[in-house]
Amino acid sequence: MASQAEIEYRDFVTSNLDRLCRFAYLICHDWQRAEDAVQKSLTKLYLHWNRIRSSSPHAYVRRIIVNTLYEERRRFWFKREHSRDELPDVVQPDHAESSASKLAMLESLARLPKRQRLVVVLRFWEDLSVEQTAEIMNCSTGTVKSQTARGLQTLRGLLGKPIPTQVEGAQP
Known part of the structure; x- marks a missing residue:
């Protein structure tokens, strides 16, 4: 038992x-x-x-x-592989615009440096405070704030438009 x-x-x-x-x-x-x-x-x-x-x-x-x-x-033996067993799902026409903007956001997010990406994910997808993010990242709150500002600025440049403070569709 x-x-x-x-x-x-x-x-x-x-x-x-x-x-x-x-x-x-x-x-x-x-x-x-x-x-x-x-x-x-x-x-x-x-x-x-x-x-x-x-x-x-x-x-x-x-x-x-x-x-x-x-x-x-x-680790030195790490190598990135992209194998897929199945084809990706087909996007339905009525969701194409929403899906396209989410894909653009995910692609732009992937292009951020790792610390900026981590802080943006923790702050906006996970909706954590600056203090909670600093604890997880093992850094100061000032670092979290500066990395957040840089990450959002980079995302704005990649997407060519303003980034909302709460990313649409972030919560399950």
């Missing part, structure tokens, strides 16, 4: 898995790497679940995902 901690862990994973995968994807812009990073992170989270389950598991797992993705990039 499963313990209360195991039940809480399963409930946490079940209710947050999609959101965590989207979060990781927005950082690395590769679904396979994102899913791998989330899987590794959830394994690490499970090992420490009893200690952190009553505090802030969301912040803890986000931090693990960020660290996992950055550690992976530092």
Whole structure:
């Protein structure tokens, strides 16, 4: 029989898995790497679940995902592959304009330097405060503010239009 901690862990994973995968994807812009990073992170989270389950598991797992993705990039054997088993879904005509703007935003986001991309994702997709973002990034609040300003300025230049303070469609 499963313990209360195991039940809480399963409930946490079940209710947050999609959101965590989207979060990781927005950082690395590769679904396979994102899913791998989330899987590794959830394994690490499970090992420490009893200690952190009553505090802030969301912040803890986000931090693990960020660290996992950055550690992976530092390894010398890492190479980026883009293999697909299936064709992408066909965009329906009535959603084409909305989908095109979201794709443009995702492509522009992928072109940001990694720290700017991370701060934009944490602040606007995950809707975290400056302080929470600084904690996850292990930096000062001033760094978060400057990276946010630079990231938004770069996005404006890439998209050629103003960036809203809340990105449309960011929340599930």
